[in-house]
Amino acid sequence: MDINALRTANPEHWSKAAAIRALTLDAVHAANSGHSGMPMGMADVATVLFEKHLKFDATAPNWPDRDRFILSAGHGSMLLYSLLHLTGYADMPIEEIKNFRQWGARTAGHPEYGHASGIETTTGPLGQGLSNAIGFAIAEEIQRARFGKKVVDHHTYVIAGDGCLMEGISQEAIGLAGRHQLGKLIVLWDNNNITIDGTVELSDRTNQAMRFKAAGWQVLEIDGHDPQAIDEALTKAKTGKKPTMIACKTHIALGHAAQDTSKGHGALTDPEQLAAAKQIYGWTTGPFVVPEDIKAAWEAIGARGAIARQDWENRLASLSERRRNEFSRAYARDVPKRFAATIRALKRQNSEAAPKVATRKSSEMVLEVINPIMSETVGGSADLTGSNNTKTGDMGVFDTDNRKGRYIYYGIREHGMAAAMNGMALHGGIRPYGGTFMCFTDYARPSMRLAALMKIPTVFVMTHDSIGLGEDGPTHQPVEHLAISRATPNTWVFRPADTVETAEAWELALSSKQTPSVLSLTRQSLPTVRLEHKQRNLSEQGAYVLADTVRKRQVILIATGSEVSIALEARDILEGQGIGTRVVSMPCMELFAEQDEAYRRKVLPAGPVRVGIEAAVRQGWDRWLLGERGREAKSAFIGMDSFGASAPAEELFEKFGITVEATVAKVKELLG
Amino acid sequence: MDINALRTANPEHWSKAAAIRALTLDAVHAANSGHSGMPMGMADVATVLFEKHLKFDATAPNWPDRDRFILSAGHGSMLLYSLLHLTGYADMPIEEIKNFRQWGARTAGHPEYGHASGIETTTGPLGQGLSNAIGFAIAEEIQRARFGKKVVDHHTYVIAGDGCLMEGISQEAIGLAGRHQLGKLIVLWDNNNITIDGTVELSDRTNQAMRFKAAGWQVLEIDGHDPQAIDEALTKAKTGKKPTMIACKTHIALGHAAQDTSKGHGALTDPEQLAAAKQIYGWTTGPFVVPEDIKAAWEAIGARGAIARQDWENRLASLSERRRNEFSRAYARDVPKRFAATIRALKRQNSEAAPKVATRKSSEMVLEVINPIMSETVGGSADLTGSNNTKTGDMGVFDTDNRKGRYIYYGIREHGMAAAMNGMALHGGIRPYGGTFMCFTDYARPSMRLAALMKIPTVFVMTHDSIGLGEDGPTHQPVEHLAISRATPNTWVFRPADTVETAEAWELALSSKQTPSVLSLTRQSLPTVRLEHKQRNLSEQGAYVLADTVRKRQVILIATGSEVSIALEARDILEGQGIGTRVVSMPCMELFAEQDEAYRRKVLPAGPVRVGIEAAVRQGWDRWLLGERGREAKSAFIGMDSFGASAPAEELFEKFGITVEATVAKVKELLG
Structure with missing residues (x-):
């Protein structure tokens, strides 16, 4: 790799990309952990994408019609954080970069959605970002069809690594994308031939270009360090009717002693090697210092979309009020009035x-x-x-x-x-x-x-x-x-x-x-068990008294789903025998757990015997049977403690003892 | 589909395949559930495979050097059950076929390993059988290299459907198989273009041949109803150095009114349509009755491998005693003496x-x-x-x-x-x-x-x-x-x-x-916590007293893994303050749950306050904290109730409160 030739050929591009590489090295060094090689390898691709193609406005990161950029190879999080910092996202100051991977920082080890603007999805578990992207692209298609191209018209860009492409989910994703000709989806494959265990060939020799073509994709293959080639490929990708995969041949940890090795995948923290790499880049400022001209160039990129965004606001405003409201309501995740x-x-x-x-x-x-x-x-x-x-x-x-x-x-x-x-x-x-x-x-x-x-x-x-x-x-x-x-x-x-x-x-x-x-x-x-209409959503509290005791309260049956009717029938029998029995329906344990103790005590008071009924394993039930004022000697569970079997359903409930009779018998056993 | 032409062209083949189709129709009709179409569509392929290629001996179903046959499209279980019955497996009499999908039958809805000989793996969840097959083929390669071709030399055959190929796991499997050139792996793809929702094109347009080639496979494409073509393809597949995928173009539910439809995928139980299909097949006997000559022809197939198997026994016997014992020991899953x-x-x-x-x-x-x-x-x-x-x-x-x-x-x-x-x-x-x-x-x-x-x-x-x-x-x-x-x-x-x-x-x-x-x-x-050597495997009982109280027993700390040392340190502090504290290490909850009550009571007696410590969610712990003589008011859990965060590990334990100090504080709170 003749880095000097790269530097000389495109000096302005080079220095912008070098900023990503230098920030990555500094942040990983400071954290003493992280993944240096991927951001260093893909810096050129990302720079061209952000400079010339990605539609975004760093001052309006949630602009609905922005292009989406998804870093599926999430371990290379410093690539994303560097880009967000350099282009001027307000919530990604240099302090966040310095605080990489520390408690409370927005710059988590892997990009986490909600931590900072510009992180479109949480990635790290491989293949997920690529597969999320299919959903992003489908959402764009549906909304464009519904609201029109003047308010919805954007691309979804993904950077994916070898790991993303090896995970099975990637096949499901590219199959779907190919089937639906999601032409506005563009995947940039970081084709660096390195995984943690060594070269990709150790575990895989798939011809990825052929594989994507088989799934109905357009495939382009380029040198991932050649800014012109990157630009041309992206330009071509945007005109295709099919989704496009651009195989970007790159060198992991470009310019570092660990370049092209699996060591380069991880944390490159050796100070001398770090200094040497920066020297090769022609990077002379201290840690975390980006020269003003380079920062300014990046910030201009961050501002590049401002006019397009303003134009878009105007176009949105030209929609009818009804459509505008529908658009906003859906984005706000508000339910409709009715x-x-x-x-x-x-x-x-x-x-x-x-x-x-x-x-x-x-x-x-x-x-x-x-x-x-x-x-x-x-x-x-x-x-x-x-x-x-x-x-x-x-x-x-x-x-x-x-x-x-x-x-x-x-x-x-x-x-x-x-x-x-x-x-x-x-x-x-x-x-x-x-x-x-x-x-x-x-x-x-x-x-x-x-x-x-x-x-x-x-x-x-x-x-x-x-x-x-x-x-x-x-x-x-x-x-x-x-x-x-x-x-x-x-x-x-x-x-x-x-x-x-x-x-x-x-x-x-x-x-x-x-x-x-x-x-x-x-x-x-x-059968329908809620025979009395209630305006209120009773499930909102997670559990509630569905049928209370007529006689003195001796028993509480707690059940969910298909077993609630078993509990009700058992209650009829028990009440008929003079045993006061309450039935609690518990459609959502999590919501019940969130209720205050007063409500929980009202539903599950101390005293009566308790039987939980659910055609599933007991794990998770002890909280309601032994805890919440329950007692071991006075509670039982009717459910499964093994895998099921193949037979008609009624017979299975019988054989596995999830029945009205078993419930009644268990209650009596507990009552002694 | 001119079925008459198929019948006339290869009458003997046809009647054998028709036996599979008829048994499938009868069994699904009797069960009133199941999947008819796949066995009916793949009967020709399976017949040729079993008749001319599969190395097996129905009287010795566990012969280690048999070829393995894996029905990855497990919903078509009647294909497998029919083959096992027809070829004369002792544990697959006609009663089992009649009892398809009933309680206690070997013929579960999907083939279940252990239910009957000849079921090499449990399938149904799609893609699993195909992916198991990679392991079968690797095992064969390793054992052949180790024990020699004269005792290990067999193929792995798989029937996979569109669902298997759509599941992401299939890509992981075919990538691995291609990488390792598992030439003795042969996949027969039931290319019937039908899924439950409709034609495959509804959700997928992948060029499967190209996809498999991209992964390094040999691909053959044939008419899955032409016995000569099937035979030739299998012959060619066996000579290849690469794994082979044979795309078998078939008609799901061949000859039935539901042929080539997604209805044909499921249970075909209409009596008139069933009768019509049998008529088309030229099948005149009553339900579950296979004409004697056809059964005899199938049984001859089942006996075809007997000589090869006997020869193999002789070759095995010629191994040195040491090697023979090693071979047998590994198959018996016995550990070595030392x-x-x-x-x-x-x-x-x-x-x-x-x-x-x-x-x-x-x-x-x-x-x-x-x-x-x-x-x-x-x-x-x-x-x-x-x-x-x-x-x-x-x-x-x-x-x-x-x-x-x-x-x-x-x-x-x-x-x-x-x-x-x-x-x-x-x-x-x-x-x-x-x-x-x-x-x-x-x-x-x-x-x-x-x-x-x-x-x-x-x-x-x-x-x-x-x-x-x-x-x-x-x-x-x-x-x-x-x-x-x-x-x-x-x-x-x-x-x-x-x-x-x-x-x-x-x-x-x-x-x-x-x-x-x-x-x-x-x-x-x-740190090492087991400082005193014990010959016995203490983990075998799931949990045990690692450090007992010196003073009067007031506290039991139960912990696993990395939190055991936290418990020990907390114990030191508590004992130092006059609070008798036992530490129970619980490396395996399942094994502890299997112990008798006397032992469980010895480890977890009633009385002391209990604190469970594990850096994970509480679910599963209530059994040991609230149950087993525990009490709600006297127990607590120290662990996680949310997802984690990105920071150095020590800081995370601190921030999430999984520490010695938090443990001591919690104990004192419980002691009141």
Whole structure:
């Protein structure tokens, strides 16, 4: 690598890119940890992208029509932080760079959404940013179709590394992007041939260009250190009808002693090597000091979009008030005015009609009334549309010839779906939801966790939520998945008992601004248990007394979802035998845990025996059975302590002892 | 589709294939559920494979050198069950077919490993079988290199559907297979262009042939209903140096009214349509009746391998006794004779030397002594070799020119790694283990669950197991992952406190015959806490008294892994203040839960206040704090109730309050 030739050929470009490299070296040195090589390798690509192509305005980082820049190779976070600092984002002063990876800094080890403007998504777990990007690009297409090109017309740029492309989720993402010809999606692959274990060839010899072409992409291959080549490729990429992958041949840790080695991937902190690299760059200022002219050049780049942004504001203002309000409302994640009334009407109607339906069907009934008034919802399923009941008549199917379509056939791609949904939520203006079988939350886990970590209200519609799935057997029967979702911070897990609770769950999920929701829904039909209409959303408190004792309170049965009706039937028998029994429905443990103690005590007072009923593992239940004034000797759990089996659902409930009879027997045993 | 032409062209082939189709229709009709279309579509391919290529002997289903047949598209389970019944597997009589999907039947909705001979792996969750197959093929290569071609020389055949190829894990699998030129792996793609939601084009337009070629595969494309073409393709596939994908163009639900539709994917139970299909097939016998001549032809196929198998037995017998014993021992999953003594010696040495090391390093120390005496171990990492410490000096690296190598660079493919490891364990003769960061158990979850469901002892080495990971931040810091693994039935989650407990955990993990293990290991250094050598494996009981009270017992501190030393330091302070304090180390909750009540009571008696300490979420701990004679008012938990943050590890423990001081303060608060 003749760096001198690079410097001489494009001195102005070089010095701007060198600023990224120098800041990266300084920040990693100060933190004594981090990843130096990737920002140093991709500095040229990023510089050309920001200087000549990316539509943004550093003074208005949340401008809805900005281009999105996603650093999927999130370990190279200093690339992003350097760019944000250099172009003048107000919340990325040099102090943040100096504070890289320290407590309270915006500059976390990996870019975290919400920490600073310009971080469009949280990355680090590989493949996620690339897969989010598919959602960003779909969101742009849908909104452009809806609001018109004059207010929505932007690109999504991604920098992805070898790790992103090796993760399986990348195949799901590029398959979807190719299928939908997301022409405004441009992926810059940092083709540096280095992973942590060594050269890429150690573990992979995939012809990535051929692979992307097979998925329907345009592929361009360039020298990632040649600013003209980068510029030309980006120009060409923007004109394509297909998504474009630009393979950028780069040298990791360019100019450092560790260049082109796996050591270069990590933290380069040796002071002498650091000094030597800076000398090669022609960088003479001290740590964290960017020469004024170079900073000014970068700030000009940061201001480059100001006029375009102002023009856009004017164009937005020219929309009708109604459309402008719709646009803003969706971005603010506010529900439409008629939302609460619509939910209430559905609740009333179902408390009166008391249908016996599966909660996956209840969910469809809710969506049938909500989707028409909430045009920002975008639904989908991982090839289980007719099973997840996620598609309503009004949505239309998103396709190359119907960009207004709000339903997406994600294919057999649970992980890619979850990541794409996160991308839509992050893009703004869209409320994504998508379905699969509850058991396959496993496939989507990494993205579900990131929704929680990023505080975005993605909705995961998980049907067939227990052994009630029946004959398909234990590979398809969740037993641990409620516990898994509940173990995850900032996640609401709703397991509604009937159509009314399902409506309440959807109301909370679609009103949420910062918390993702998992809707755990049955395959099998359930009776309506909420027969008395309440205006209030009772699920909002997480748990509530569904049926109280007639006689002296001796028993509390706590149940969720399909097991609430078992609790009610057991109560009838027990009350009939003179044993006062309360039934608590607990559709959302997380919300109940947030209630004050007075309310919790009212629902779960000390004294009575307690039996929890849920067709899943006990983990997570002890809090309500042994804690919250409960006692070990006076409580029990009826559920699963193994995987399920393949047989008709009714038989499985019988064989695994999740029945009215077992509940009554257990209560009597506890009463002694 | 001119079925009559197919029938006439190859009448004998046709009737054999028709037997599969008829049994499938009958079984699904009787069960009133299941998936008819796939077995009907792939019957021709399967018939030719079993008749002319698959090396097997129905009377010796576990013959180690048999070819392996994996039905990755597991929903088409009736294809497999039909083949096993027709070829005369003793445990697949017609009663099992009649009992399809019923309680207690071997014929579960999806094929389940262990239910019947000939089911090589559990499939249904898509992409898993295909990815297991990579492990089967690697296991064959390693064993062939080690024991010689005369005792190990077989193929791995896979039938995969569109769903398998759409799941991201498939890309990880085919990338690995291509990289390692697994020439004895042959994938038959059921290219029927139908998924549950409709035609494949709804969600995917990937050129699969190009995609597989990009990954280094040989690709053949054939008419999946032409027996000559199938035969020729299989013959060619077997001679290739690369893995082969044969794209078999088929018609789902061939010959049924639902042919070529997504309805055909599911349960075809309409009696008239069923009768019509049988008529088209020329099938005249009643339900579940296979004409004698056709059954006899199939049984001849089932007996075809008997001579080859006998020859193999003779060749095996010609091995030296030592080698024969090694071969058998590995297949029996028995540890070598010196195993226990080796572990004991290491324990003694470390109790005496009392090093301060990270448990990921302890794990390496164990592997350094075990791998040389346990030649069936095959290690690896998902591109974190130097971080997971999974590679020992003696292993050699598995590669195209070193098939004896026992270390695999899996690349950034956690999911593919986990599935491949399962495949090796299932193949037999190999004890696979592999590492990644604990946080990325998320990526591997579907395969980790299947290891538990299949009862195979795969070992998942999960390092960087808490906020102790430090600066990389919350995307890389597990907080819910211990709870997730513990929620999964039949899984041992070990969180050892030092080198001695790490050795004990490995001893249990590598002795396990039916339970997978998760080893949760630290990034950060820990002091040795087991300073007194014990011959016995104390971790085997899951929890034990590590340091008992000197004074009157007022407090029990229960901790795992990196928090055990916090508990010990807190105990020193409390005892110093006259407060009798016991420390219980709890490296494996699952094993402790299995102990009898007497032992559990001895470790956790009623009375003292209890504090649990673990740098993770509380879920799973209430059982030990509130239950097992514990009381709500007298117990507390010190751990995480949110995601982590990016900062140096020591600071994070401080900020999140997981410290000696916080423990002492909490105890005093509880003592009142």
